Amino acid sequence: MKVANFSEVEARSVSEPGAKGVTLRVLMGKNVGATNYVMRHFELAPGGNTPFHTHDWEHEVFVLSGQGKVRRTAGGETEIGPGSFVFVAANEEHGFTCTGSAPLAFLCVVPGGKYPGQ
């Protein structure tokens, strides 16, 4: 068993093209012996966003704090806030934006092997 607080995990700035003000922490993946799926913690600074992109794996997202929106294919947007959850299917375009004055924090679970090193 591994027990810790997310704040103890090293935070990395996401430098992927299209990302702005995005900080990532890998909470549970190969680092703790988890190979099936990986839980990551994201924090988007006010005005920040993840890339609007697509890939061949799914996301399970849960919003912890802050306000934001998720962009869908064909330009649609949906507001998200604390307690929102978002399932993004494989090959579905998506992007997250922080629209509030405080950071937007969320968890994002992906299959194992889809994040470098995990």
Added chain:
Amino acid sequence: MKVANFSEVEARSVSEPGAKGVTLRVLMGKNVGATNYVMRHFELAPGGNTPFHTHDWEHEVFVLSGQGKVRRTAGGETEIGPGSFVFVAANEEHGFTCTGSAPLAFLCVVPGGKYPGQ
């Protein structure tokens, strides 16, 4: 894509032997087309607990609010609170207890096919 708030999901009382004051919501599993892993939302009432048990699949847990503890094999306990995360490996004994005066809320991700109907 599926976007909703956890509070919109039907809450079920957990009647498994050893469970006390446990409410469960299945956020993302087969209900949204997710087959690889399932995100569930748990709420334990003050004094409530999940069974102290073991099974052949893992848990990835993230505490949203409240105070509690996780019991480990051989009687050890670790305090948990907002922002704590817990990786429980397959076949590792574990149980969660709410020790505060407010409910203990956490997410728990399990592999697909391990929860009835998901």
